[in-house]
Amino acid sequence: MTLALLKSYFLEEILPTWAKSGFDDSCGQFVEHLELDGSPQRSGGVRTRTVARQIYVHAHAAHLGVAPSGSLAMAERAFANLHRVAWVGGKRSGYARAFDRRTKTVTDPVRDLYDNACVLLALSWLLTATGKDLYRHQIDQMVIAIDRTLKDAFGGWAEDSDGTLPRRQNPHMHYLEATLALCENNRTSTHMRAESKAFALLRSHFLVGPKGPLHEFFGPRWELAEQYGSDRLEPGHMCEWVWLTKRHDTLAHTDHTAICLDLLSTALTIGRTNDSLFLVDAVSASRPVSPSRRLWPQVEMLKAFLALHERLGLGIYLAQAADVASAMLATYMADAPDGCWHDCLDLANKPTAGTIPASSLYHLWTMVADLVESDRQMAPIRSEAKAC
Template identity: 70%
Template sequence: MSLDTLKTRFLETILPTWAVAGYDADKGQFVEYLELDGTPQKSGSVRTRTVARQIYVHAHASSLGVAPPVSLGLAEQAFANLHRMAWIGGKRCGYARAFDPLSGAVTDPVLDLYDNSCVLLALSWLLTATGKKEYRQKIDSTIAAIDRTLKDAFGGWAEDSIGTQPRRQNPHMHYLEATLALCETHATSAYLRAEGKAFSLLRSHFLVGPHGPLHEYFGPHWEIDDRFGSARLEPGHMCEWVWLIGRHDALRQTQHAETCADLLSTALALGRIGGSPFLVDEVAATGVATVASRRLWPQIEMLKAFISQHRRLGDKRYLEDAEALVAAILRTYFRDVPNGCWHDRLDPDDRPISLTIPASSLYHLWTAVADLVEGARPVAQQQHPIDCDRLAVVEGVNVGRDQLGSFRPT
């Protein structure tokens, strides 16, 4: 089966390769990318989000018992250096957007919701993998920093500490991902409130109309207008939301099956152009590709959506779609590449056009493989829904369900 092939390839070849080539032992830090020949980035800045995502991959894989023996040590060392170099204290605190591991200098001091959300995800799995209370403390500090530094009067959080426009759904989606991970493994009423607040933005701002589509770009008050690029849509993110909604529903014991069906059908209708099995990177609502290339990550998010829908509905057609998609991915993105690598971007004729192999796609691949690993475990070892009402009573916090199944203070 193609899904088993992908899982085996990732665990036996890709992750061990990136534990070596993707980690600069002299600097104690993960790299931003590999060159096309599989050699690591030699110098320069790394983005906090890229480093954090690699920390997450190695910590999560270690927690599931499928990582190389060195993975957890690398993740802990990388986080220690990330925090030492990128954390900015003070009244408006948080993790800077980029830094140079060689000099230790911050190269982009902006505090960004996307980057801080990725750090939060990494911390959630460092806590799970090690049980060290210092990671719990940093989780709470990071959530507080996001709320303090990036608070916004019009809902959600600011894009960054300098008020960059347009506003995007993408960083909020990754904040939801991080808070979901916290609730799935270390639920507290505070983490549940944060997850509920993030999830509520889907209906209040990101989905326009009862059946979508999912918008990406907005004005400062969440306006949808061509001035802010609101007509530009990303099918890969629609699929990613299907996966996240499935996790939210499993956590909260809620049902948003219709929303998932709408998002996935819209993504496939708009994103699969010209009979291709792959999604284009960006498309207009009219169905015209505005960025016709096909990065690897949207295909992996489509795969995760198929798997999520199969598990939610038990419809074998989604599993068949997942198998067919992975077979196509293996034939194209993994053809004629260095050991443990892939083509990160294809043109409309499936020819590779990437200039590097970004480490960010390692994260996307792992999230799909993690679902396959966890899905193969006995039911008794899998994550069970949180009894949110019981937790609220234990912690002495009143919470109420809104129409989306989220939780908010009452």
């Protein structure tokens, strides 16, 4: 029941709020965040990854039939603006990392794997929702651009067009997410090869040892070293990999359940403190880490519980997901402006965020989308049961 309440709150309050306050109609583009009172961002600077993720949210929600009126048109308009302002052509093409939506000028021209992966995810769902060849063509161009601009000799892709260090698992994880969406909705042999290559990095680079934790930061050859912050661990990303690995297994007809169980177990062991249900953002053996708890790791933990429940059919995972949802509603969603949330809590559950980032809208939506899909799959079964 608590999961249903969280889903309803998102669809009835959060998504309509962000469709209105999160979109700057005068510019035809989404904002980076809302202010703490729920009003739109005052400045004009946005990151490509943030607007791309909002394009994705509204396109996916429109495809599922749960989006506010006009959401798909808004998503298409925002992508047209993004492409017009941030696309960098030539031999090292891709989308620039940041721009000002008001002046329509690029503020950070670097082509970053993270940002371009998010654009690819948005394009996948724009194609799925509209069927337009424009988006199919742009997807093909994006895959080529990432392989060419971010080519790396030691596996995976470069962090960005400048070859910035340290190497990071997180952008590669989101490239996997984008290629999964392509394969699930508009599969081609090119998409399948890209997805397989991205998933293979989990065992070849990111996990150290058969049950080793998921590492975040690496040197140029994917080596672990203190100078690159390799001992920093983020339990939220471990949970996110559980969700993605389950999707990969469904696509590829493989079974990595043991890895999923190890990832979730490690995340809960290192991430929960003081008997709290919530995960801290990060832990490190060698340097102090602020004991903050952003919203997104809690959402990813909930998704991991739901993924394992779907995979194994064990009620304990569904119960744990419901417990987290209840705790989120009582803290992150409490006493916040309508359709908003507290994006970060300290260990005493006191809000500490300075804005309400649009990036967390994406995390919340991916959880809600899974619940919407699950409800639809269960609907015929419930109808049949009633008929009997």
